[in-house]
Amino acid sequence: MPAFEPVLTRNFAIPDAHTLPVYEARGGYQAARRVLKDLSPDAVVQLVKESELRGRGGAGFPTGMKWTFLPKDRKETLMCINADESEPATFNNRQLMERDPHQLIEGILLGCFATRASVAYLYLRFEYINAFRILERAIDEARAAGHLGKNIHGSGFDLEIYLHRGAGAYICGEETGLIESLEGKRGWPRIKPPFPAIEGAFRKPTVVNNVETLCCVPHILDRGAAWFKSIGTPKSYGPKLYTISGHVNRQVCVELPLGVTARELIDEHGGGCWKGRQVKAVVPGGISMGLMSAAELDTKLDFEDIRKTGCLGLGTAAVTVMDDHTSMVDYLHNTCRFFAHESCGQCTPCREGTTWFSKTMTRIKAGGGRIEDLDILRHLAQNMGITPGTTICGLADGAAWPIRNALDKFRPEFEDYIRTHQNPAAAVTPLQQAVARGKPTDPVVLHQIQLKAAALAARPAAVAAIPGP
Amino acid sequence: MTTTTTTGPILSEPLREKIRAFFPRYPSKRAVTLPALHLVQEHFRCVPNQAMAEIAELLEITPAEVHDTMSFYGFFSQAPLGDVRVWVCRSISCALRGGDELLRHACQRLGVEPGGTSADGKITIELAECLGLCDYAPAALSDDGRIYGPLDEPSMDRVLELARQGPVADPPPTPVIAAESTRH
Numbered sequence: 001m002p003a004f005e006p007v008l009t010r011n012f013a014i015p016d017a018h019t020l021p022v023y024e025a026r027g028g029y030q031a032a033r034r035v036l037k038d039l040s041p042d043a044v045v046q047l048v049k050e051s052e053l054r055g056r057g058g059a060g061f062p063t064g065m066k067w068t069f070l071p072k073d074r075k076e077t078l079m080c081i082n083a084d085e086s087e088p089a090t091f092n093n094r095q096l097m098e099r100d101p102h103q104l105i106e107g108i109l110l111g112c113f114a115t116r117a118s119v120a121y122l123y124l125r126f127e128y129i130n131a132f133r134i135l136e137r138a139i140d141e142a143r144a145a146g147h148l149g150k151n152i153h154g155s156g157f158d159l160e161i162y163l164h165r166g167a168g169a170y171i172c173g174e175e176t177g178l179i180e181s182l183e184g185k186r187g188w189p190r191i192k193p194p195f196p197a198i199e200g201a202f203r204k205p206t207v208v209n210n211v212e213t214l215c216c217v218p219h220i221l222d223r224g225a226a227w228f229k230s231i232g233t234p235k236s237y238g239p240k241l242y243t244i245s246g247h248v249n250r251q252v253c254v255e256l257p258l259g260v261t262a263r264e265l266i267d268e269h270g271g272g273c274w275k276g277r278q279v280k281a282v283v284p285g286g287i288s289m290g291l292m293s294a295a296e297l298d299t300k301l302d303f304e305d306i307r308k309t310g311c312l313g314l315g316t317a318a319v320t321v322m323d324d325h326t327s328m329v330d331y332l333h334n335t336c337r338f339f340a341h342e343s344c345g346q347c348t349p350c351r352e353g354t355t356w357f358s359k360t361m362t363r364i365k366a367g368g369g370r371i372e373d374l375d376i377l378r379h380l381a382q383n384m385g386i387t388p389g390t391t392i393c394g395l396a397d398g399a400a401w402p403i404r405n406a407l408d409k410f411r412p413e414f415e416d417y418i419r420t421h422q423n424p425a426a427a428v429t430p431l432q433q434a435v436a437r438g439k440p441t442d443p444v445v446l447h448q449i450q451l452k453a454a455a456l457a458a459r460p461a462a463v464a465a466i467p468g469p
Numbered sequence: 470m471t472t473t474t475t476t477g478p479i480l481s482e483p484l485r486e487k488i489r490a491f492f493p494r495y496p497s498k499r500a501v502t503l504p505a506l507h508l509v510q511e512h513f514r515c516v517p518n519q520a521m522a523e524i525a526e527l528l529e530i531t532p533a534e535v536h537d538t539m540s541f542y543g544f545f546s547q548a549p550l551g552d553v554r555v556w557v558c559r560s561i562s563c564a565l566r567g568g569d570e571l572l573r574h575a576c577q578r579l580g581v582e583p584g585g586t587s588a589d590g591k592i593t594i595e596l597a598e599c600l601g602l603c604d605y606a607p608a609a610l611s612d613d614g615r616i617y618g619p620l621d622e623p624s625m626d627r628v629l630e631l632a633r634q635g636p637v638a639d640p641p642p643t644p645v646i647a648a649e650s651t652r653h
């Protein structure tokens with residue numbers, strides 16, 4: 001196999017690559033000039049379809065196919081670029097926006113030309129303050145140079161890109177949550193259908209694409225669908241930005257062909273597990289995707305292979321490594337806390353479920369767990385989300401998957417923890433304690449306890465010591 | 470008998486002009502809710518009720534609709550924020566490297582709970598879910614755009630010292646403070 005040549009990150013090491021002159025000197029906007037002059041929008045859609053590019057935002061939906069769902073007789077199309085990147089451990093979109101903003105703008109230009117959208121809203125999470133400034137400048141530069149605005153490169157095609165800043169809500173990354181937020185409302189995902197392609201932002205046909213997805217487009221048009229399909233694994237073609245963080249020696253973002261294994265990522269790119277320790281478990285693609293055990297490290301991180309491990313999918317390809325000193329109770333407590341914080345509260349199973357997960361994990365962690373809790377957790381996790389069909393969006397699936405995987409793969413550890421960590425005081429939740437102290441608005445702070453197994457009576461006695469509700 | 474007190478509008482004309490400048494970008498005025506709330510919070514360091522009523526009038530919607538949106542997003546605050554707002558991440562990659570402990574440490578230093586503002590009004594400390602700075606985990610961010618990480622307790626103290634000196638206009642794209650042990 002020929003050596004892999006990075007394309008999405010090819011300008012990252014070049015000084016001032018975020019400026020227009022440098023981007024153009026590196027061949028930038030050539031694809032756009034040629035396409036706008038020589039190709040029809042439908043031909044661009046066709047090429048992207050042939051490349052079998054799949055969305056990089058999490059769901060892996062084929063991009064070209066998504067574009068063909070737009071009504072043929074539409075008067076107007078809107079493009080939304082999803083730059084809300086908030087999935088824990090994910091920072092690849094940030095790299096693309098900060099280090100090569102014109103690559104993204106060229107991708108947006110081509111995506112909009114293909115779908116005949118003349119307005120594009122780039123929904124950027126507020127926390128990306130640097131990216132906001134860099135993109136603002138890059139858009140101005142591109143407009144001044146005629147890459148945006150009216151009659152771009154004499155093609156008769158017009159395009160404006162507007163930056164729209166979020167306000168700290170993970171759920172606005174869900175495409176219809178994003179659309180509601182863009183319209184000035186709370187970010188409550190919509191019931192589908194209708195899908196955005198039929199009725200999206202401002203009730204107009206709308207395409208929502210991720211930053212990295214669009215960054216692939218100029219290269220596909222430049223080098224062809226066959227080139228794109230020569231990279232990666234079957235059904236998962238092209239280059240991908242993987243991020244590695246957590247217990248590794250180097251926390252980095254690297255571009256690799258789709259389908260690298262977790263082991264390769266950790267050893268060759270993350271500098272190995274830190275402190276000379278062993279890997280215990282890996283989050284494969286943002287916490288929503290679940291958990292892989294050390295025995296599954298040779299799984300290919302692509303859209304297909306990963307599912308064999310029981311994980312939800314590739315997600316954002318954000319790999320978090322946990323060493324053998326990590327408690328799975330801490331891991332699960334952390335993910336449950338995240339989803340309880342980020343559920344939009346619209347569907348009962350998700351609103352109540354995520355809150356209950358988080359409270360239960362807090363109680364277990366603090367020493368008030370019961371073995372039955374694990375069965376209830378597992379049962380609830382089975383019944384919450386769009387997979388079983390009980391919620392509006394996939395956040396609930398993301399909340400359920402870490403529980404499913406952690407309990408299926410590490411149940412003995414949870415049982416062991418519950419047996420050896422019994423503290424009657426922990427049966428009262430931190431919130432109940434706060435209320436008892438007359439400070440009901442206290443944030444819920446987890447009280448640390450250190451309990452030794454030997455100091456504890458056998459479990460039945462400990463359970464009896466916990467006062468009932 | 471009722472007494473009426475008349476107070477002038479709190480949104481100045483230049484601020485209103487900035488809000489109106491967003492109108493041409495969207496097919497509906499309501500879409501300017503978030504941009505308007507951002508402008509107001511940037512200006513007042515909070516979102517006063519009166520400002521929401523005035524935004525509503527500008528956008529031709531009701532104050533309740535503005536409030537509904539405002540209250541959904543963790544970003545907006547009705548209590549005045551400190552001069553610099555610092556977010557400390559507690560999501561998975563940071564938590565694995567001590568994010569929760571750092572947040573607790575920072576809160577103790579300032580004598581406040583997460584979301585609280587130091588007595589001198591200079592720093593608001595907030596818990597955050599993933600800031601997208603996991604390559605610098607455990608990481609923190611301030612609302613002037615400066616990023617910090619990987620952090621430990623001594624470097625967190627330096628973050629607070631720096632934040633106490635006020636916001637900067639031109640944040641660099643790389644961390645301004647990192648733990649000694651992680652510098653190369």
Ligand SMILES: Cc1cc2nc3c(=O)[nH]c(=O)nc-3n(C[C@H](O)[C@H](O)[C@H](O)COP(=O)(O)O)c2cc1C
Pocket residue numbers: 054055056057058059060061063082083084085086087170171172173174175176208209210211213214393394395398
């Ligand atoms: C809870 C939730 C959060 C999401 N967050 C993001 C996000 O931050 N960025 C993103 O691109 N897609 C996110 N998605 C996926 C989007 O809904 C959508 O599939 C994607 O933006 C489509 O773009 P793509 O086809 O180019 O991947 C999220 C989905 C869910 C259910």
Ligand code: SF4
Pocket residue numbers: 171188189342343344345346347348350351391392393394395396
């Ligand atoms: S599944 Fe959860 S996050 Fe998604 S719409 Fe329902 S309540 Fe909101």
Ligand code: FES
Pocket residue numbers: 088089090558559560561562563564598599600601602603606607608
């Ligand atoms: S997990 Fe802390 S910045 Fe991403």
